[in-house]
Amino acid sequence: MQQKQEFYETARAIVSFTDSYTQNKQGKQNEQPDSESISSLTDIASSLQTLSHQIWENNNALKQVIHIPKLLQSLSALVTFRLGTHIDLDVDNQRLKVRSWSRWCLYWIQFKGDAQDQSELVNNGYGRRLSITFCTAGGKGEEQDTEIWNGLMYISRFLRALHEGKTQQPSFQPLPLLARNTEEQMEEEGANEELETQMKNKGMNGIIKREANYTKAVILNRFIHKR
Known part of the structure; x- marks a missing residue:
């Protein structure tokens, strides 16, 4: 209890x-956003x-x-x-x-999560939100290498599960429609072009570059089982 x-x-x-936060953001679209207190x-x-x-x-x-x-x-x-x-x-x-x-x-x-949980994530723009984290053009994405890497890792694992299905419990069959919707969300944020940029990122001793390449392979549905 x-x-x-x-x-x-x-x-x-x-x-x-x-x-x-959202109400303040809507009311202050053309102004400097208010700063929340540290506490x-x-x-x-x-x-x-x-x-x-x-x-x-x-x-x-x-x-x-x-x-x-x-x-x-x-x-x-x-x-x-x-x-x-x-x-x-x-x-x-x-x-x-x-x-x-x-x-x-x-x-x-x-x-x-199960298949329904994956669907709820997609319906809430999960692909779009995660794409923004590694879309660094124009200063709109994360600046820390760790956060860029995490964003790439989260989205690549998500897409792979949607394409292949999941065997561990709760298991689910491939969900190609959700995969396609997620990739469309990413495309709307310009993620494909940003992936090309991250594929040249040598941060974290090449880990970001490797993760970006892996994410690109997942999007192209070319899975690499031994990394």
Whole structure:
């Protein structure tokens, strides 16, 4: 009972924060975005970290996220939270934590979820959101090599599972329509061109370059079983 209560308190905090952020964003489209306080950013990053651990440790938490559409929408929105805007180092670092933990939440849903869960991710623009993380042209994507690598890793594993299906439980058959929809979302963000750029990125001792090549191969449906 206590675990369930903690989940809903965490969910409410995330949804409330995201509602405030999106309303502010819509009302300030032509102005400098407001800066959240360090304490509020720290609190929401902590809530997202807690939720990530809950999803990883408890399949019931995963399903609860899926069954609260506004929570899943909030996680999707926070993947690109304040991306490309800078205030100062402390604020920027906390914003990065918000984005990073949001991605981890969605990744665990991707990793542990069934076919319906994959569908919900696609419907919430998962391919589009992840593409933005490694689309660095014009300064709109992540600047840290680790986050670029994570974005590439998440999307390549997601697409491979959609193309091939998943044998581990909960298993599912190939989902080609979801794969195609995801690739269309990526294309809309210019991800194919950005992949070409990342294939020349020598960051992390060539790890980003290798991951970008692998992602490109997955999109072309040429799977490499031994990496």
